[in-house]
Amino acid sequence: MKEIFPSPPPIVRNEFESVRELFSKNVVPSYGRFDLAFTHGAGSYLFDVVGKKYLDLGAGIAVCCLGHAHPAITDALVEQSKKLIHVSNLYFTEPQGRLAAELAKRVGAGKVFFANSGAEANEGLFKLARKFGHDEGRFEVLTATNSFHGRTMAAIAATGQDKVKKGFEPMTPGFRHIPFNDLEAARNAISPATVAIMIEGVQGEGGVTPAASEYLLGLRALCDEKKLLLLMDGVQCGHFRTGKFQSFQRILENVPGGEKFLPDGLSMAKSLGGGFPIGAFWVRAPFADLLGPGTHATTFGGTPLACAVALKILEVIEREQLDSNARKLGEWMKSELERLAKNYPSVVKSARGLGLMLGLELAEKIPAFASSDKSAAIQFTNRLHAAGVLVIPAGTQVIRLLPPLNLKPQEAGEGISKIEEVIKSLA
Numbered sequence: 001m002k003e004i005f006p007s008p009p010p011i012v013r014n015e016f017e018s019v020r021e022l023f024s025k026n027v028v029p030s031y032g033r034f035d036l037a038f039t040h041g042a043g044s045y046l047f048d049v050v051g052k053k054y055l056d057l058g059a060g061i062a063v064c065c066l067g068h069a070h071p072a073i074t075d076a077l078v079e080q081s082k083k084l085i086h087v088s089n090l091y092f093t094e095p096q097g098r099l100a101a102e103l104a105k106r107v108g109a110g111k112v113f114f115a116n117s118g119a120e121a122n123e124g125l126f127k128l129a130r131k132f133g134h135d136e137g138r139f140e141v142l143t144a145t146n147s148f149h150g151r152t153m154a155a156i157a158a159t160g161q162d163k164v165k166k167g168f169e170p171m172t173p174g175f176r177h178i179p180f181n182d183l184e185a186a187r188n189a190i191s192p193a194t195v196a197i198m199i200e201g202v203q204g205e206g207g208v209t210p211a212a213s214e215y216l217l218g219l220r221a222l223c224d225e226k227k228l229l230l231l232m233d234g235v236q237c238g239h240f241r242t243g244k245f246q247s248f249q250r251i252l253e254n255v256p257g258g259e260k261f262l263p264d265g266l267s268m269a270k271s272l273g274g275g276f277p278i279g280a281f282w283v284r285a286p287f288a289d290l291l292g293p294g295t296h297a298t299t300f301g302g303t304p305l306a307c308a309v310a311l312k313i314l315e316v317i318e319r320e321q322l323d324s325n326a327r328k329l330g331e332w333m334k335s336e337l338e339r340l341a342k343n344y345p346s347v348v349k350s351a352r353g354l355g356l357m358l359g360l361e362l363a364e365k366i367p368a369f370a371s372s373d374k375s376a377a378i379q380f381t382n383r384l385h386a387a388g389v390l391v392i393p394a395g396t397q398v399i400r401l402l403p404p405l406n407l408k409p410q411e412a413g414e415g416i417s418k419i420e421e422v423i424k425s426l427a
């Protein structure tokens, strides 16, 4: 009789190296990646290919708002995919209509267009602005220095950072940059061609800088006076991250006149789908029908699957009051980061942010970083990786904390103590 041998055990290899090799041979190298490859996650934790556990305070750059492998997201995906994944926007589907209603309910009277990413949501707003000004020959959008609006051709022209434009010139015309939080500069920059101003409520990639309440109210009055659209990019700072649905609602709470504030257009993505790709823009009622049939479209925008997931995420966030968790835990974490800035000025210059969108600005010259040509933000992030914590660099000097909105107090404490350990080792 033929003997049946059990199959030999798999050859033990360094799995990270094999994954990296697949990338170096096959994936366009447009990203600077960290030397980490992940296999799975659970809640606020991620596990890499060699089984090391990480506390994820980056949440996929403000995306995984319910953490990893959340059963409500899995259930929504499974249930909806059993019924209908996609039919195209040639037809109506209930989840898209319901999600539009839920988003508009939380922002203000208006309508919603669905896209697939943040850059694409912003592209839609740029088209809205062009359509708005078209018959008067107005087309120019003013955006802020240090802003980030995405990587498509119009979005890099809109982004107020040279590094994203380099090598891709000439830029798409019709964008000019103004200093952030400077109302007078905005007024002075308006030309006869200007049609809109776009800002982030809290600049993310630019280093976690919230807009001042007077700036928001001033821009609203200025846009009304000059007949400009006020557009807000809520891709990173939106979806309850600051403790309210949108950052402007948080920035303007308890500010006289703040309750009446609304932008004319607002982009969303990232946490909207909790990791499932979906983007959207909301447009205020007077302008909601500007983009009529045939003017704007995308095959995958607002599929029943994406919308079912986004609806479930809204339900979980509100049922579990994760907005107030973001506010409370965020305030505690910020006070802890401020304590670290005070106690270790040779390593930390300042701490800032709103809710669970926090930035830690590193000191200019940290001696331990001098021998490497990598930025302080990258070197600090690498040390945190070694300590089992993921954060996101923003520019060369800032690290961002953008954890899941359902982060637990004990996890926040673990994160702060590991950050403190790394800071101490550098002091």
Ligand SMILES: Cc1ncc(COP(=O)(O)O)c(C=O)c1O
Residues within 6 Å of the ligand: 061, 116, 117, 118, 119, 120, 122, 148, 149, 150, 151, 200, 204, 205, 233, 234, 235, 236, 237, 269, 270
């Ligand atoms: C404020 C802001 N806008 C737009 C984008 C672009 O979004 P996406 O990468 O989904 O295109 C980002 C991404 O980081 C962002 O932070």
